[in-house]
Amino acid sequence: MKSFLMALIAISFVLPACAQQQRKSPHETVSEGNISVTYGRPSKKGRDIFGGLEPYGKVWRAGADEATEITFKADGSFGGQPVKAGTYTLFVIPTQTEWTIILNSQLKQWGAYEYEKHKSKDVLQVKVPVKNLDAVVEMFTIRFSGGQMIMEWDKTQVAVPAS
Numbered sequence: 001m002k003s004f005l006m007a008l009i010a011i012s013f014v015l016p017a018c019a020q021q022q023r024k025s026p027h028e029t030v031s032e033g034n035i036s037v038t039y040g041r042p043s044k045k046g047r048d049i050f051g052g053l054e055p056y057g058k059v060w061r062a063g064a065d066e067a068t069e070i071t072f073k074a075d076g077s078f079g080g081q082p083v084k085a086g087t088y089t090l091f092v093i094p095t096q097t098e099w100t101i102i103l104n105s106q107l108k109q110w111g112a113y114e115y116e117k118h119k120s121k122d123v124l125q126v127k128v129p130v131k132n133l134d135a136v137v138e139m140f141t142i143r144f145s146g147g148q149m150i151m152e153w154d155k156t157q158v159a160v161p162a163s
Contacts (some may be wrong), residue, residue, distance in 0.1 A: 025064035032144035034076045040064030041139045049154035059112045067109040079126025099158045131157040
């Protein structure tokens, strides 16, 4: 009976923690050359995205669920800055005209909720201009094209030189 009660108590603590970190969106890994990115793909679902769901000027995980991770298999370049081989958490701070792209060495973060706590682990920050799209992109997408990592969602696109 005592073992049963201990198990019941343990489960009551574990289940709420699991529920908080349950994935709500599909996930994808995209790669090109030296770089791979693993991220959650939220959908627009008729919502205002930037300046609405994702407020301007606030750190965003660049996806859904756990924070997006970017891996460089060898030393490379991101936004014109050198990057050592390894895996980093990718965050962005969107504004109407530019995004600040951040690589942070603290892995396994859920969302951007504890970014401020780990801000001192930023490896680099780069600013890239926003391009307004004519057509809506329903699901947040990260892709590679022409030596750039492109992020797009709703009617917003940014491109970061990456190799």
